[in-house]
Amino acid sequence: MSATAPRAAQLRIRLAVRAAVGLGLLAVLSVACALLSGFALAPLHTPFARSALPHLLVAGMLASVALRLLYWLWVPPPDGAGIVLPESRVPGLRRRVDRLCAQLGARRIDRIVITPDMNAAVVCRPALGLLGPMRTTLLLGIPLAHSLTARQLSAVLAHELAHLSAQLDGAGAWSAHLRTWWLRCVDRIDGDRSAVARAALWLLAPVARLDLEQSVALSRLDEFEADAVAARAVGSPALAGALIELAMKDRFLHDDYWVRVLDQADDRRRPRVRPFREMGLGVQVGFVRREALAGLDHLLRSDAGSLDTHPSLPERLDALRIGRLGGLPVAGEGPSAAEHYFAGLLPTLSLAFDRMWWEASADDWRQRYRQARGQHRTRRQPVL
Incomplete structure (x- = not known):
């Protein structure tokens, strides 16, 4: 404990x-x-x-x-935007999640939902909204899957399932439900x-x-507890490496990729923009690790705000006993988790999220992007 x-x-x-x-x-x-x-x-x-x-x-x-x-x-x-993945279409991801659940002593995930957000989360809610038997859902953002390798994604999933193991099972699930309600x-x-x-x-x-x-205080403590449980399952270096990689890729997507997407959306001479279809290639080609590492010092020295529900990256690395500037884990090699787990589904998923993007209108997404950019100007960390 x-x-x-x-x-x-x-x-x-x-x-x-x-x-x-x-x-x-x-x-x-x-x-x-x-x-x-x-x-x-x-x-x-x-x-x-x-x-x-x-x-x-x-x-x-x-x-x-x-x-x-x-x-x-x-x-x-609230019902967020997402696509429920049938187990038969993602057998590799389903097996990985089930193994982690068994390893961490967490209850089985009832369904996996892919979202257009740069985050991952496990939610445990009654089947009828406010009442009924508890159902567990794994929310997995497609930008996050494009940003990590399959091994790094396993470390992130271990953190999320550690929440389920440590805080969201049995009475703990109903306690969390009452608090959020x-x-x-x-x-x-x-x-x-x-x-x-x-x-x-x-x-x-x-x-x-x-x-x-x-x-806010409880949420931060829960994050540290989930990190500790996940580190025992996958190792502190693996979890820390995934957190660092995700922080750098999140900064790239916000400060570079989405800026270019919105610029192209404003230019009527260009073809129709499809940001989610191009995201995998955009991360693969546009992300320059040398430049990201040059800005890593800023990420490793940022502090969380008083109302941030998640600890800052340096606080989490300190709790994992990983040095801020020395001995940092090396980035993983290989294809992205999106290519590894969703190769056959990526065109369908990308088309669906691109339609959501255009139906919500570029102006709405631009406003959401600017709000997110203002909130994360000093601290870049996805919600995990």
Whole structure:
């Protein structure tokens, strides 16, 4: 057990208890308002009722509050853009994931979803959104698969599945579900401009601030714990090498590849841009390792912000006992993980994501890119 585990366990309990109390309070208040609304209409059925208007007004106000509370409470997890991969189409990746699950003692992944983002994650959610049996999903970004070799991707997958092994199994999965559910409720209340929402937000402000601070602290501890578990499975040098490679490739994609893509999208004289179809070749040809290594010192000296849910790259390397500037792991050789695992599917996947890119419009993607670039200007690290 890592040194961070006891504190992380305490934070999980505190946040889960507060989330359960908050969600339960919303549910009880909603039911109470609905019942009171019915009671307010009860006198209208008696022979002594004089005026229906006051009763209707009170019942309407209570019913409105009940519906508002239900609106805050019913916040299912958002559905991200992605393509579910049938197991028969990616047998190699399925076997690799199953072996890692067995090695780490994690429950089996129910489905693998390919996304257009530079990230990887394991999510454990109820089958019906907010309720039902837990289902596990591995989210794997196609840019990430283009950036790593199959061996490096195994190290990243070990980190993600370590989350499942250490924090997201059994009661831990429901604890995480309650915590994220409550945070989504608070976000919905914050975005509501009604008088009831303003009053609720004023009452929740101290608790919401504490939840945010402790959620960030817990997320960072969870990352260190997952790194420690994954390092025992694949080795610290392999995990550190994958993290460094991914940080350099992420910087290249943001600062070079997507800049060129958006420039071509603005030029009407050029053919229709297909960024995901060209991404594999763009990383292979455009990424210059010598230049990336020259900028590595900046990546290895960056610090995480106070609200960053992930530790910075140097913090993670220090925790893995890998020197910042000396003895860094050598980059892996061989084809990318995308070519290794998805060779036959790449044209189909690329076409689907290119269509998403154009349907979302170049302007929307340009705005998202600039926002991401502003957030990562001083620290380049994909979400893992």
